[in-house]
Amino acid sequence: MTSGADEPRRRNVVPGAYRGVAVTTVDCSLDEAALALHFIGREAYRRTRFIVVRNGAQTAIVSVRKASEDPLFAPITGLRVLAAAPDCAYVEDPDVDTAVPTALARAAMAAAPGKRGVAVQGRHGHVSFITDPAPLRVLVREVAPPYPPKLFDQARRVLDVAEGLPPIELVPDVVELTQLASSRPSPRYLLPCRGGAVSIAGARTAYLDERPEREQWTLIGCERSQQIHEWFYGERADQVDICPRHRAGGAGAILTKCCLLESQVEVADGVATVPWGASLAQISHALKSLADAWEPSWAPA
Numbered sequence: 001m002t003s004g005a006d007e008p009r010r011r012n013v014v015p016g017a018y019r020g021v022a023v024t025t026v027d028c029s030l031d032e033a034a035l036a037l038h039f040i041g042r043e044a045y046r047r048t049r050f051i052v053v054r055n056g057a058q059t060a061i062v063s064v065r066k067a068s069e070d071p072l073f074a075p076i077t078g079l080r081v082l083a084a085a086p087d088c089a090y091v092e093d094p095d096v097d098t099a100v101p102t103a104l105a106r107a108a109m110a111a112a113p114g115k116r117g118v119a120v121q122g123r124h125g126h127v128s129f130i131t132d133p134a135p136l137r138v139l140v141r142e143v144a145p146p147y148p149p150k151l152f153d154q155a156r157r158v159l160d161v162a163e164g165l166p167p168i169e170l171v172p173d174v175v176e177l178t179q180l181a182s183s184r185p186s187p188r189y190l191l192p193c194r195g196g197a198v199s200i201a202g203a204r205t206a207y208l209d210e211r212p213e214r215e216q217w218t219l220i221g222c223e224r225s226q227q228i229h230e231w232f233y234g235e236r237a238d239q240v241d242i243c244p245r246h247r248a249g250g251a252g253a254i255l256t257k258c259c260l261l262e263s264q265v266e267v268a269d270g271v272a273t274v275p276w277g278a279s280l281a282q283i284s285h286a287l288k289s290l291a292d293a294w295e296p297s298w299a300p301a
């Protein structure tokens with residue numbers, strides 16, 4: 001039983017949390033006919049839905065059907081090869097949490113590039129797999145410092161444990177404050193806060209959070225900083241807007257942040273925008289929204 005030629009091949013197939021992956025070593029050839037002969041009629045555990053089959057250095061990944069999922073064990077009645085031996089690899093990496101699709105995809109693409117199916121033996125010796133890894137690329141648009149750029153760093157940490165998200169690859173789109181300042185040369189700059197420890201060579205730099213005496217400066221800040229400036233000094237400043245939300249360019253899924261959002265995450269046109277000081281939970285929600293928008297049919301197998 002192979003899938004029909006006109007059936008579109010699903011990318012990023014990973015087993016769901018409640019689907020068991022068994023690992024079995026066999027002596028037979030790993031083609032579908034030999035595997036069917038070997039497995040059909042044998043008992044498999046109730047939760048076993050997939051089998052990583054090994055013979056020496058060769059690996060194949062198959063899905064199996066059983067007569068029933070009610071008893072603890074039931075005979076296998078059908079078998080389908082998801083990734084045949086020539087297209088399949090077995091990777092051992094104890095740092096990989098195999099319950100996390102992004103971690104599976106990362107390990108597969110790093111250790112077995114070009115392979116359709118990759119079984120990964122990871123943390124705690126657990127084995128899972130991915131077929132046709134093709135992570136969703138998410139552009140992370142923000143400004144630095146701090147280093148590492150905060151939103152990128154937080155999103156990476158969310159993905160490290162994101163069991164319910166499809167594989168995602170973060171692509172940084174980071175602009176430096178000093179680079180933004182150089183777009184508008186000035187002898188005096190005003191930055192939002194001293195905490196960022198940014199100064200601009202050849203210019204005097206003041207920090208808005210210290211509420212300094214008004215000078216004729218150029219504000220390197222966002223709209224919220226401009227509002228604070230107006231509150232302090234009764235007028236708006238000459239400004240370079242640093243809000244990454246307003247930066248143009250780039251296509252596809254974008255994760256960014258905006259100074260004017262305080263508690264909510266906004267999702268529109270494939271772009272998720274979180275508040276400037278977003279929590280990991282908000283970033284997780286934003287990444288889920290992007291996955292739903294860009295990979296609506298993805299679900300664990």
Ligand SMILES: [Zn+2]
Binds near residue numbers: 222223243244245260
């Ligand atoms: Zn903004």
